[in-house]
Amino acid sequence: MTASKYKRVLLKLSGEALMGDDAFGINRQTIARMVEEIVDVARLGVELAIVIGGGNIFRGVAPGAQGMDRATADYMGMMATIMNALALQDALKRSSVDARVQSALNIDQVVEPYIRPKALRYLEEGKVVIFAAGTGNPFFTTDTAAALRGAEIGAEIVLKATKVDGIYTADPKKDPTATRYSRISFDEAINRRLEVMDATAFALCRDQKLPIKVFSITKHGALGRAVMGEDEGTLVHV
Template identity: 60%
Template sequence: MSMPEPVHKRILLKFSGEALLGDSDFGISSEVLSKLARQVCEVMDIGVEVAIVVGGGNIFRGEGLAGGGMDRVTGDHMGMLATVINALAFQDAIERAGRKVRVMSAIRINQVCEEYIRRRAIRHLEKGRVVVFAAGTGNPFFTTDSAASLRAIEIDADLMLKATKVDGVYTADPMRDPTATRYDRVSYDEVLDQRLKVMDQTAIVLCRDHKVPLRVYDMTADGDLMKIVTGDTSVGTLVDGTNE
């Protein structure tokens, strides 16, 4: 049986920290992590280069503590460290699934992982390694969504994927509004104008200005990542310059 041909050769996957919770209220679900690692390895088996950005909300949110009186910059630095923990967990899970991984941090933590250098990251991808980008952009006040858009641009990704627990972008929250309908395709400007909850506005503007297509999909659905990289446009919602 011949292997399917990918239409996207280099992708960047964005996982929120909350995506790793599973049924727990805190921490990392080994079951969820193993499932995501298996999906990554499956698309790599057909020649797709994979980079990952992961948040830290399952462990710590700097913005939340700042609301309680903590210095925002300190809180954000703590949040960056939480993303490093998640990145190392991804590294372990993907390596156990049979692929080589490099964690690259935007803040220096060299005894734990590499520091982020763009050319080195691209070289890792070209050599068939998964690259997990940790610590966001390395700057306070910027989300890991913005970091994902930035890294996707820097590594020249064909597609950025926002992994969620719903099957795309809706006109309203489908958990609260039963009349909400899913978009098959929506433009960057529509996302911004209608304040659709896809990614934060800075992340969307970066994607728009640098023409990085974004697809929002349900990471819990087995096989959907493979369908996307092999050209199935019925999965999730595509955000791009539709009206250009």
């Protein structure tokens, strides 16, 4: 990699992406591979912030959460994202990358609270900033948190890392004739009810003119190619 198209990006990592082939939890080999790609991007001089989900950890307690009050379950999910954020921070530090975790929930003994000016300063200093606990509110997904934090920090693009290499005309696992969109507008993505991101996140990014790139984190080098603006995944634009 020689040059990046974007100076500041927001990477949205799903908790499920950390599982690898495991049923739930964190697969160490998977997170180590992801960290290698994050390190490569950071060394390009890209200011990188990350919003991480918690579905991999919360999935392990999902049977016990059935029938639970939605707000309570959402707060449990937020705490799962903090666990993932700490694991990612530790893996980055082991690779000599300085990382900071900021949480929308106050757990001062464990992580810093989210403070926008401090997050911006960390990014300018070349640190990776990991945003945990979503928006801090129930009923809002970590996709919405990614759109919100991306807008707040002035990111040039939101990189949505999934296990699928973009947005398709149909589910590629069920329909072998499905084709990948190279580009698609926010309005079309919302009207087609594409479920790669929730409608609130799409609408917020559309209103802020903040593009989204959907790509597969399981493809080697895909993150770097997305940062350099290559034809990787699907670009969702105004």
